[in-house]
Amino acid sequence: MSISRIYTGGCQCGAVRYRVEGTLGDPHLCHCRMCQKAAGNYFLPLANAPREKFSVTRGEPGWFQSSEIVRRGFCPACGTPLFYDARGADHINVTLGSLDDPDDVRPIAQSGVESRVVFFQHLPKLPESESNEGEGGEERHVTIRASNRQHPDFDTDHWPPQD
Structure with missing residues (x-):
């Protein structure tokens, strides 16, 4: 399943932003060990963006050559x-969690299984x-929200924000 439209996304601080016009194909969760390390997580959600429809709209990403071809x-x-x-591919993969609306693209497959x-299959059974629950409760949640330095989930005219 792929959906054609405009997608925007970027990093947590807003220094790097990107745009994809058209289709994000092959949305999937990659469980390979290299993706686990790259994400610092149990898997990395990815989707293909055609190179000619992809652009970085703010900043310059850093790059790590994780293998000879990626x-x-x-x-x-x-x-x-x-x-x-991936070297030679006609697309670049974007991380689905970096999309401004990550609910827009649902994974349809898993790779690197x-x-x-x-214990991944048991996660839905965890409490x-x-x-706003847990240690510090609502007060902690309010403090974090009031001091949040995360870029909003939409394009802005300036970065960093100007007062």
């Missing part, structure tokens, strides 16, 4: 993983809580 783009200011770029963490 480099990974990230924000050099905050470290957010943004891109998976040989490295999937063994759940909202951000």
Whole structure:
């Protein structure tokens, strides 16, 4: 399943922003060990953006050559993983979590499952809580929201924000 439209996204701090016009194809979760390390997480959600429809609209990503054929783009200011770029491919992969609206694109497949963490299938059974629950409760949640330095989930005219 792929959806044609305009997608925007970027890093946590707003130093790097990007835009994709058209279709994000092959939305999937990659469980390979290299993607786990690149994301600092159990998997990396990715989708293909045609190169001719992809552009960086703010800043310059940093790049790490993770193998002979793949480099990974990230924000050099905050470290957010943004891109998976395979040499010679007609597309670049964007990380689905970096989209301004990550609910827009649902994964349809999983890859690298040989490295999937063994307890992954049990995650839905774990107890759940909202951000304002737990230690510090609502006060902690309010303090974090009031001092949040995260870039909003939309394009802005300036970065960093100007008062």
